[in-house]
Amino acid sequence: MAAKKTVSLGKEISKGLILENPVLRLILGTCPTLAVTTSVKNGLGMGIAATFVLLGSNLVISLLRRVIPDKVRIPAFITVIAGFVTIIQLLMEALVPSLNESLGIFIPLITVNCIILARAEMFPSKHAVLPSLAEGLGMGAGYTAALILMGTIREIIGNGTFFDLGIPGLQAGGYIEPMLIMILPPGGFFVFGILIALANKLSDKAGKETQEDDTICAGAISDQTACLLCGGCSFGRSGVQNQLQADEGVRRMAGKAKPDKSGDGGDNA
Amino acid sequence: MKEMLIILFSAILVDNFVLSKFLGICPFLGVSKNLKTAMGMSMAVIFVMVLATAITWPVFYLLLAPYDLGYLQTVIFILVIAALVQLIETFLKKALPPLYQALGIYLPLITTNCAILGVAILNIDQAYGFGESMINSLGAGLGFMLALFLFSGVRSKVDHADVPRFFKGLPITLVSAALVSIAFFGFKGLIENLFS
Numbered sequence: 317m318a319a320k321k322t323v324s325l326g327k328e329i330s331k332g333l334i335l336e337n338p339v340l341r342l343i344l345g346t347c348p349t350l351a352v353t354t355s356v357k358n359g360l361g362m363g364i365a366a367t368f369v370l371l372g373s374n375l376v377i378s379l380l381r382r383v384i385p386d387k388v389r390i391p392a393f394i395t396v397i398a399g400f401v402t403i404i405q406l407l408m409e410a411l412v413p414s415l416n417e418s419l420g421i422f423i424p425l426i427t428v429n430c431i432i433l434a435r436a437e438m439f440p441s442k443h444a445v446l447p448s449l450a451e452g453l454g455m456g457a458g459y460t461a462a463l464i465l466m467g468t469i470r471e472i473i474g475n476g477t478f479f480d481l482g483i484p485g486l487q488a489g490g491y492i493e494p495m496l497i498m499i500l501p502p503g504g505f506f507v508f509g510i511l512i513a514l515a516n517k518l519s520d521k522a523g524k525e526t527q528e529d530d531t532i533c534a535g536a537i538s539d540q541t542a543c544l545l546c547g548g549c550s551f552g553r554s555g556v557q558n559q560l561q562a563d564e565g566v567r568r569m570a571g572k573a574k575p576d577k578s579g580d581g582g583d584n585a
Numbered sequence: 586m587k588e589m590l591i592i593l594f595s596a597i598l599v600d601n602f603v604l605s606k607f608l609g610i611c612p613f614l615g616v617s618k619n620l621k622t623a624m625g626m627s628m629a630v631i632f633v634m635v636l637a638t639a640i641t642w643p644v645f646y647l648l649l650a651p652y653d654l655g656y657l658q659t660v661i662f663i664l665v666i667a668a669l670v671q672l673i674e675t676f677l678k679k680a681l682p683p684l685y686q687a688l689g690i691y692l693p694l695i696t697t698n699c700a701i702l703g704v705a706i707l708n709i710d711q712a713y714g715f716g717e718s719m720i721n722s723l724g725a726g727l728g729f730m731l732a733l734f735l736f737s738g739v740r741s742k743v744d745h746a747d748v749p750r751f752f753k754g755l756p757i758t759l760v761s762a763a764l765v766s767i768a769f770f771g772f773k774g775l776i777e778n779l780f781s
Binding site: 343346347348350351391394395398399401402405406420421424425427428429430433497500501502503504505506508509510512513514516517520 | 604605606607608609610611614656657658659660663664667696697698699702703706707710749751752755756757758759760762763764766767770
C-alpha cells in the first residue's frame, strides 16, 4: 500500500481500465454485468450511472475518511453509496426515462454492487481526495468499457444491430439470422465466460507482472467485508491456480466471522 | 389461492432469480462449489429474504408512502436489511445456537447480496400486497436454493473435467451456468398450463 501513495494520477486511472479491470480481471459486480448488457445502449447507461456513483462516493468517503469510526465504516459507506444511487436514480427518471425503464431494478441495486463497496473499502478510505477520484474514474471507465464490450457482442449477434442501428446482412432474412439466445440470460453467462477466458489468456501472455500483494483477492477485501464471496475472491485474477485461494478465503471468512461478533460486528453489515 | 400458487411457482421456476433475473450471481458462483455450503447459504438467503420482506413492505407502505418519501426507498431498505441481518445474527447466537452454527457464517455475507435488496424492491415495483410479497420472497428464495442445488452438482463434475487452461475456474463455470440457464427455459409456459 505504501508504494501506491506515490503513484501518479494517470496510472490510477489507467489501471482500472486494463490491468485491474473491475469486471474482467477482478470479477466484481457480476449481476448487472450479465443482466443489462443486452444492448450497447444499456451497457453504456449502466456504466455511466455506476461511474457517477463511484466518483461521488469515492469523493465523500475520502473526505470523511478520518471522521468515520472504523467500527461502523461499512454501514457508513453503504449509506453514502445509497445516497448517490438515489441521486442518479432520480436524475435518470427525469432525463432518460426510457433507459431508466430498461435498466429497471439494477439502478437501485448499484448500492450493493461490489465494485463500489469493495473499492470504497480498498482505496478512498485510505487515500486523499484526488487519487481517490482518479481511481474512481479509472474503475468506472473500466467497468463501462467492459459493459460496452459485452453489450456490443450480445447486441450484434443476438439482435443484428449496433446501438439500435441495423447491420446489413445480420438482420432477419440476411446472411446470418440473429441468434436470439445471445440476448437472453444464457447468452449473458456464455459471453461473460468467453471474455474472461480471453482476458486470462491475454494477461497470461503479457506476463505475470500483474500479480500483486498477498491479499487473497485483489479486487476486494479485508477479512470482514461481505464482498468476499462476491465471486471476486473465489476466482481472483489469474483464474488458473485459484482453487486453494478460494477455499482459504471461505475459511478465513468463517473463522473471522465468529470471534468478530462482539467487537466489530457492525462491520459485517 | 390460485394466484398465490402462480406467484410462488413462477418465482421458483420461470423467473428464477439467479438464472433468469441475474440476481445473486455472486454467491451463486462463490459458494456453489460444494453442496453443503450451497445449502447453508440458501437457507440463510431464504430466511433473510422472507424476514426482510416482512419488514420492508410495512416500512414502505406505512412510513414512506403516506409521507411521499418513496424516493428514500433505496437508502432505507438497505439500512433496514443491514440492521436486520445484524439483529438476526445476534438473536440466533443467543437464542438458537444450533441454527446459528448452521447459518452463522453466511449471514454477514448476505447484506450485500443483491437478491435480498432486489426482492424487496421488486415487491414494491410489482405493487404486490403483503401476502403476495411474502409468497414471492419465499419463491425467490426457494428458486435460489434450487439453482444452487442443481448447479453445485454440475460444478462438482466440471471441476474435475479437463478443460483448456484459460477456461479453468470461472470461465467454464459461467459457460456451464449458461447451459443450466437454457435448461430452465423448459419451464416457460409451464405455469399457465399448470393452473389453468
